Amino acid sequence: MTLVLAAAFMMPVPDIPILHETSRNLFFHVPMWFAMTVLFAGGLVFSIRYLTGNDLRMDHWAEAVTRTGILFGVCGLLTGMLWARFTWGTWWTFAEPKMNLSAMALMIYVAYFILRSSYDDPEKRAKIAAVYNIFAATTVPFLIYVIPRQLPSLHPGADGNPAFSDITAPELRLVFYPAVIGFIALSVWIAQLTFRLTRLQIHMERTESGSHD
């Protein structure tokens, strides 16, 4: 990651009109969405595994990866807003479908945690949350990848614009792909920390309630 960060700031980039040096944001902004997608896909897998095996560990994994996925999604949204402000001229526009649908996808996932907090029984909470997580995960490809590509958008690959692969200079890819791998690895590590903390909290609560009985 250190090498990726150093290269992201120090490597010479082609001078693209309007974007100028901000083409370097490709190494930061885009990997956020890749990491988020991988984590949400993980949430889908853990939710299915919970429903098939009734193992609460899977529910805790689903919760941890989803929580971390939202963190990376928020990073993607905020970095995108800053980038948009100085290249498109506005922090936010309701005319840009990818921007709005990504925010909508994140809101769907925020509702996952609201749903979780409304149940006290762990088994019931896990079951309802798993079902909801499966629904939420199925919306992500459509909201972030499919629908924005069908509508006019300033993002690459959308209707009227060349695809990402057509506009990315080869030298940018040398840093972009390692950045994607690095940020995904970082996100998985953070999700794992979150999972371990959740397990520890539950273990401590059980130990405490056991000692009180």
Added chain:
Amino acid sequence: MNIILFTGTILLAETILQTGALLQTGTILLVETMLPVGAILSPGIIQLTETILQAGISTSEAGSSFSAFMYSHNLIFVVLGVSLIIWLLLAVYLIRLDKKLSRLEKKR
């Protein structure tokens, strides 16, 4: 070739320059860059770009020192801002995890 991405601004750019609207630095740069490029545009892109630029114009802060700072040095400070947002958010999240862990350790 990357210019194709923003060709939707040409028609709007011409209109804006004709009407002499007060624009922020970024929009002026964008307009100046796009004008020499001739292209056939899809109606959707034109409409979208108009909306986006209108929003940009309405939120423009003429003479804002923050904007001037961010636009300086070929927008490199935007990249710095983007990376700082990421690291700050991740750092805050990790510090919160660490605090929760410390609380658990104290309980023990």
